[in-house]
Amino acid sequence: MVAVASSTDRPGALGITRRLAEICGPPFARLAGPADEVAGRPARWVAVPGAPHAAAEVLRLAARHDLTVAPRGAGTKIDWGAAPDRVDIMLDTGRLAGIGHEPVGSRTAEVGAGTPLRAVQATLERTGRRLALDAPSPGATLGGVLAAAEAGPLRHRHGTVCDQLVALRYLNADGELAGAGGGADGVELARLLCGSQGALGVLISATVRVQAVPASRIWVTRPVWTPLEVHDLVRTVLAARLDPAAVEVDLPAGAGPRPQRDGRAESMARHPSMTGRAATGPARAGTLVVLLEGGPADVAERADRLVSVLGPGASAAPSAPSWWRRYPFGPGDTALRIEVPLTHLHAAVYALRDAAGGPVPVRGSAGLGVVHAALPGDVTSADRVASILAAVRSVLLARRGRCVVVSAPEPVRQAVDLWGELAGLARLRAAKEHLDPHHRLAPGRLPGGL
Known part of the structure; x- marks a missing residue:
């Protein structure tokens, strides 16, 4: 042999x-x-x-x-x-770590790409500052957060990590050290590198904005049962002009219409396409949570007003719920990210429920129209995921939204279009040809096989 x-x-x-x-x-x-x-x-x-x-x-x-x-x-x-x-x-990049020495009171910090985000926050907190970044991945490095354009609840007020970039240092495919930032062209390049999964350049360090740690934080919580109720409450919260730092929703798989006193489900006449598991079995409440930050007296006053605005069941607490800054998906699931204008988020979630045959876990920034959802890997075949994606994307297309597969088991990844329609593909292709013409950096990692 x-x-x-x-x-x-x-x-x-x-x-x-x-x-x-x-x-x-x-x-x-x-x-x-x-x-x-x-x-x-x-x-x-x-x-x-x-x-x-x-x-x-x-x-x-x-x-x-x-x-x-x-x-x-x-x-x-x-x-x-x-x-x-x-x-x-x-x-x-684990050894490309560290935080640059900045003058006292500086509004920026240069951080090595391999520095764990929690280490950056711990160091900054000693001087009363923070990054307004709260990516859900435990142990993530700043470079990893940048490469995946990952964002947490604080994106509602402060934007994503891409929005908070001042400058980037990176290596191109030939090993030449370059910078991005400063002017309009530099900012555009920095934002292309952000979210590029390492396929346009190897991130070395990033200069990002820092801010003072808020003196007080209060989470105001309200139980919710349906996507339409979430839609109505979010509109109420935003109309109240209470300057929330985050507006998050958690709708578990069992979330459904609110039970009435006689045990029957609340009427679904406002959205007749609600079918499947949502109409059967005991309903589980989801949660809408609004984070308020600022001075103690101001936050307390705004929290009292918000509890009154949200109505029965609303309450305030000095700590976040257990699901805060956590994704609704786990290993083996097909993880989706839905991005749609805020006024259409409830329609997108209903479309996902209809395509899946019942409620699936949904969690994310209800105040921005950006949420994640989980299709369980043990019951969702590749063909079924493809069918669900097609149905959801057809609804989102007319609403200027999109649905992206964040991660999935190998059979699903091979069988479906992970990205769907992508308006910026031509610009991305041009950047790849400019920065990595020989396709040596993670070839195939980007949309379009780039």
């Missing part, structure tokens, strides 16, 4: 391993293991450079040998998006 040589036994593989060890240091370069993969695509080597110049050398090595490179931060979102066509070198 003839043994088949593995990819690491081919000529040149040992030399690549040795050269990576010279660049990064022997403990920080190795052959990839079973856990070293990007959306299911295994890597061949892992390199952990300790400085920007070392990361640049890794990229130059890859260019000389026609190898692909995929960056990785903490790996919290490494299964998001499309799988690259090939991953030769996984460039781990």
Whole structure:
């Protein structure tokens, strides 16, 4: 029986391993293991450079040998998006960490891409400052949050991490260190790099806005039963002009019409397309939560007004509910992100329920029309997911919305269009051709197979 040589036994593989060890240091370069993969695509080597110049050398090595490179931060979102066509070198940014020394009172901070977000917040809090970023992924690095354009509840007032960027430093595919920011062209490039999953450049550091830590925070909670009720209450909250920092909703899988005193479900005449599990069994309440931040007296006064505005069942608390800053999906689920103008969010959730045959978990920024949903992996086949996506996207198309598959099991990822319609594809293609003309950085990771 003839043994088949593995990819690491081919000529040149040992030399690549040795050269990576010279660049990064022997403990920080190795052959990839079973856990070293990007959306299911295994890597061949892992390199952990300790400085920007070392990361640049890794990229130059890859260019000389026609190898692909995929960056990785903490790996919290490494299964998001499309799988690259090939991953030769996984460039781990964990040592590209740290916070630059800024003058006291500075409104910005330069942070290394590999710095855990919680470490940044802990350091800033010692001087009474914070990043207005609350990404849900535990342990995520700032670079990982940027690469995935991840945002949490605070996006309602402060925008996403892309909105808070002042400047970026990154390496292009040839290992050249460059900057983005400052002028209109630089800001546009920085925002293209934000959310690019490492397929346009390797992020080295980011300069982001900082602000004072609010003196007081209060969460005002109100039970909700239907998407239409959420829609009406959110309009009421925003019309009250109480300057909320976040407006979040959690609708669990069992959420349905409010039970009446006689045990029957509330009439669904206001939305007759509500069918399936929503009309059967005991209803579970969802929750609408509004976060207020500011001075203690001001926040307390606004919280009292908001409780009155929201009506029966509303209450205020000094801490967030247990689901705050958590996604509704877990391992093995198909995770969706729905983005639609606020006035159409309830229609999008109803469309998802109708296509799925009943309520599915939905959670996110009700005040912005950006939510995540989960299709359970144990009961949803690839064909079923494709059918649900088609139905939801047809409803969203007329409402200027979109539905993206954030992550999914391999069979689903292979069978469905993860992105749907994408208006900026031509601009993205032009950026890829400019920054990575040989398609060495995570090829296939971006929409359109870029």
